Amino acid sequence: xxxxxxxxxxxxxxxxxxxxxxxxxxxxxxxxxxxxxxxxxxxxxxxxxxxxxxxxxxxxxxxxxxxxxxxxxxxxxxxxxxxxxxxxxxxxxxxxxxxxxxxxxx
Amino acid sequence: xxxxxxxxxxxxxxxxxxxxxxxxxxxxxxxxxxxxxxxxxxxxxxxxxxxxxxxxxxxxxxxxxxxxxxxxxxxxxxxxxxxxxxxxxxxxxxxxxxxxxxxxxxxxxxxxxxxxxxx
Numbered sequence: 001x002x003x004x005x006x007x008x009x010x011x012x013x014x015x016x017x018x019x020x021x022x023x024x025x026x027x028x029x030x031x032x033x034x035x036x037x038x039x040x041x042x043x044x045x046x047x048x049x050x051x052x053x054x055x056x057x058x059x060x061x062x063x064x065x066x067x068x069x070x071x072x073x074x075x076x077x078x079x080x081x082x083x084x085x086x087x088x089x090x091x092x093x094x095x096x097x098x099x100x101x102x103x104x105x106x
Numbered sequence: 107x108x109x110x111x112x113x114x115x116x117x118x119x120x121x122x123x124x125x126x127x128x129x130x131x132x133x134x135x136x137x138x139x140x141x142x143x144x145x146x147x148x149x150x151x152x153x154x155x156x157x158x159x160x161x162x163x164x165x166x167x168x169x170x171x172x173x174x175x176x177x178x179x180x181x182x183x184x185x186x187x188x189x190x191x192x193x194x195x196x197x198x199x200x201x202x203x204x205x206x207x208x209x210x211x212x213x214x215x216x217x218x219x220x221x222x223x224x225x
Contacts, residue, residue: 034212044203
């Protein structure tokens with residue numbers, strides 16, 4: 001199985017801050033790297049797919065980059081609604097696997 | 107509007123069986139895979155497996171193979187996750203999610219079904 005490791009596990013930030021979350025795969029996942037946002041008590045929501053493609057309706061302050069094994073999710077200017085947990089996921093091979101999550105706190 | 111609507115919360119005792127459901131609407135159900143994802147209390151997301159309702163092709167994450175059965179009924183646009191004998195460690199939130207292809211992201215998610223297994 002491909003292991004996905006996110007860093008940091010949690011971070012504290014303020015509204016307006018630039019936030020970068022990293023995700024590393026144990027082997028290449030090509031461009032099959034997706035990001036999800038989950039708020040407490042809610043289902044995950046797809047933010048980004050294929051490394052850098054923004055899902056419809058997702059604000060432009062979110063962006064993704066990377067290739068092969070190293071990827072990042074960037075929030076250019078943190079908005080109050082962005083405080084949540086973020087997960088990367090590889091869909092390159094089965095079983096698809098998620099990172100352990102990064103909790104973005106105030 | 108695409109929707110995945112899951113069955114309601116369940117409270118079961120160890121050893122009991124359970125089948126939860128996920129009904130799709132607003133799209134052609136047989137054109138998409140349905141994945142099941144577990145989230146244990148306070149923990150992250152675990153991909154359990156996936157089914158293609160069109161031909162019932164099913165793939166499992168090895169730790170879940172033999173522990174659960176994933177299936178689909180295209181006639182009623184519904185996917186299922188079932189257990190023969192629940193354990194306390196099965197307690198958690200279970201989400202279904204839609205994927206266009208096996209390598210696609212999960213673009214729509216159900217609201218989740220909370221399963222509590224306790225004596």
